[in-house]
Amino acid sequence: MNLTGNDLKQIGFIEGKALGLALDLVEKQYTDLPFDDKLALLKQVVNNPTSFINDATLAPVAAELLRPLDDTIALNVDGKSYQIYGADAIEQGALQQMETAMKLPVTVAGALMPDAHQGYGLPIGGVLATNNAVIPYGVGVDIGCRMCMTIYDIPTDKLQEKKEDFKKLLVNNTKFGQATFKKPKDHEIFERKEFSELQIVREMKDRAWQQIGSSGGGNHFVEFGIVEISNTINECNLAPGQYLAVLSHSGSRGLGANIARHYTKVAMDKCKLPQEAKHLAWLDLNTEEGQEYWLAMNLAGDYASACHHQIHERMAIGLRETPLAMIENHHNFAWKEKDANGNEIIVHRKGATPAGKGVLGIIPGSMATPGFIVRGKGLAESINSASHGAGRTMSRTKAKQTILQGHVNKFLKEAGVELIGSGLDEAPMAYKDIHQVMNYQKELVEVLGSFMPKIVRMCGDEKFQEVD
């Protein structure tokens, strides 16, 4: 009696090349062996292929059983098309990364914002919509990085008159980089169940406690400046005119960075992709890991918001005023949204401002150029998004090597900006022209007002700090 594929499956073979080879060889080479003995022999092979690796007859079966399964997920040959805003000013590397992202089998749609530049996996300024999958590096390392602005009924000439007081307010009430408050303010976020239920979040709770209310390094800042409202903002009862405002840019600190690092590793382990796409590994939202990441990401987003609120609370106390309005938005995050047909999509915005119809947002320029308060127009092609800033025109390394401190000082002086901290890598010249970037995204957002920085604090960098 001849063996069948089903007999082999009974003893542990799975559908595939090894099964076919075994069936073929055993019937040709062991014609005289009784059915039961053939089955017993193949059972030994499938249970311990290593001991048959030099077997005169069955070596090919053993080799096939031992070959690691190629579980690499293939990219689609043709990537989906996507809209680019301001293509002329976007570096090649960012375009290539976006093209790779558009080939993922889970990708539904994409768009590239005019401040785009190369990042890890998805470019900064990249927007990617997927079907029931979340890509940790599609959100970015600084989960929930966001902008927050409070607007005050305080005459703007106070900024010049009381400049030293405002500087002191920033120096005494903001912390950047490694620095944290000696006595951090408590916050209800620490009661969230994610801090006890998710291991990586639990491990970060003490550090999150230490860091709450602090700001990050790099391009993060807290600044006083002048808001010029040009179009009435009914959403927050703001009439056209000049206002004093506080603007902050910061993220989820060590908490978000460690959540991102952990779940990117999990995703890359579970979801093998070709080399050029490996950082785009995703987590299926129906899996436990996917659901864990979603909860952890949302917690990191709320934590980032809590940090901003404490920053603005300290400023409000220092100013002895209550703000007229507060505007804030994430720009490194993933959201469950609906496409034009009403289907749920997962929209990753990695350095992109949500710009759904009527949605308020803030797009900063640089330390000495204006930023803008915007209202989204909800353009489908942009996946309801806009840029999250001017975008770099120079890498941090290049900026540090080529920009002169004297040149920056002159630029700041001419713009009437007082700067505390920062390094040359954040110099205004390292960024694209914000006006041109706004021009590229006219269809995406309506500009309601501008914000001109006046007293800016960023993370200090000893190497470039003046000692006075």
Next chain:
DNA sequence: ATGTCC
């Protein structure tokens, strides 16, 4: 972005 490699 990040005690910038547990």
